Amino acid sequence: MADEMKPAAPAGDGPRSGGDRPRSGGRPGGPGGPAREGGRKFFRRKKVCKFCVEKIENINYKDYRLLGQFVAESGKIVPRRLTGVCTPHQRRLSVAIKQARNIALLPFAGRIA
Numbered sequence: 808m809a810d811e812m813k814p815a816a817p818a819g820d821g822p823r824s825g826g827d828r829p830r831s832g833g834r835p836g837g838p839g840g841p842a843r844e845g846g847r848k849f850f851r852r853k854k855v856c857k858f859c860v861e862k863i864e865n866i867n868y869k870d871y872r873l874l875g876q877f878v879a880e881s882g883k884i885v886p887r888r889l890t891g892v893c894t895p896h897q898r899r900l901s902v903a904i905k906q907a908r909n910i911a912l913l914p915f916a917g918r919i920a
Contacts, residue, residue, distance in 0.1 A: 854891025
């Protein structure tokens, strides 16, 4: 009779309840998840270092056109996870960009418009 007096606990009120969300890992179309309806699964190509592929030994601070490819519109140095440049070349690249900024070949900040 004591069991009849207790109210039933509502579903999904516990500390780790999943609710109505699916138990699969990730978003739809993500790794391991189903592809979007009517669309193809996204394929991310492995990024390769431009300097290693073109066998550029030294990164010259005077080559502002090359360095400009690795500076964002806001003036920031683009991180290697976005550019695909390897770690040793990214270090040399950032030093060259900073040298080019100091002698006014590259801007410190982006355009304020």
